Amino acid sequence: MNEPLVQIAMTVDGAPLSARVRPRYLLSDFLRERAGAPGVHVACGHGVCGACTIVVDGVAVRACLMLAVQADGATVQTIASLPVLEGTVTEGTGLTPLQQAFRDHHALQCGYCTPGLLVSSAKFLAAHRAPTRAQILDHLNGHLCRCSGYANIIAAIESVLQ
């Protein structure tokens, strides 16, 4: 099939970017291969695991369920924008509060799911100042972690609330 290329432009982690892409090019692949954002982790590739979660125009989305052409004109934030999403970093370590909490609570092992978890948790905590445990679990439903058993991830998120 004839696949005409489409001209797109977007801002990725603060840097403007333009490219010509095939319509079927997934935003997740575009960010990794063409936008210098390898922190967008692709695991399942069809919206189940949450590893590729990013923020597009202020909303957390699965990068693998969006086409690159759909992000034309958008502001995209990946894990590299976490300090911006959380609005603060700890002096000395340079870690954000969520990163520090994940580290303190051993909330990761292999770390593949972590960028997506951190990005969507940052958005979740910005939207819910005092989430219930049920809300935290609903939020974590969107993320698969094969190493941690989730207990430490829940503990890390709850520690940031205190």
Place this chain on the structure above:
Amino acid sequence: MKPAAFRYTRPGSVVEAVDLLVTNGSAARLLAGGQSLMPMMVRRLERPSLIIDINRIAGLDAIEVLPTDIRMGALVRQEQALWSTVVRREVPGLAAALAWVANPVIRQRGTVVGNLATNGPAAELPAVALALGAKFIVRHADGEDILPAPALLGARERTLAHAMITHVLWPRRPAAAGFYEVARRDGHVPVVSSLVTLDGGDCRVALSGVCRNGLSCPSMARAIARRFPGLPAIAELADALRDDLTGPVYSDTYSSARYRLEVAPVVSQRAARLMTSRIGPV
């Protein structure tokens, strides 16, 4: 996997989108939230040759209060509807069901209308739309129709090839609502889900995952209303369910028809318990 090749268009108006649908027929698919369509395209279960991205059509993202209905445009996201105070007050059954759909990130992108149009056999919302008497505003080349939910969600799995659902209308009906489901994993498509709502003597029950399409269950609803504020026994609900079945019981690789029939009355009783616990003690 990655999607097969397609052409991409981004119409600026409903008229333009409908023109594209008419010209391209069933080879074209509308893309709204993409949370069902994109996974199917990635696995190549869907191979449209034209994607019509409706996300930038203005005016389709509103939840409006009409005299008898709540009108939702095709770009109203599930999370937006879930947290809408209007929806919680006027269509509480929809809000109760939405809380069980996927997870917040998917719901922020996925639309209510898109979920209905996809009409998955076990999906929560098509059954809810049937039981609550939702209607669709459908735009085609010659104008606009208002179709009742069974016209789109009853017989077939996929909707119209040459027309676009621009809005869904939910009858305004403040009521008590309870929703429950069993799923193989929280946030996944349920095996069986049940919604129970009660407004005075008017009880509605919606079941998903039992027949090929969502089921409205007037018999089970009568059993629940009759026992209120108590609860009918599982066996009584199982008897009522047999009267409500409209076709063969659905099965898939993981859950047999027998299991679905056995679990549906249990799930419905739990939904009824959640509903009554919001009105008063059982």
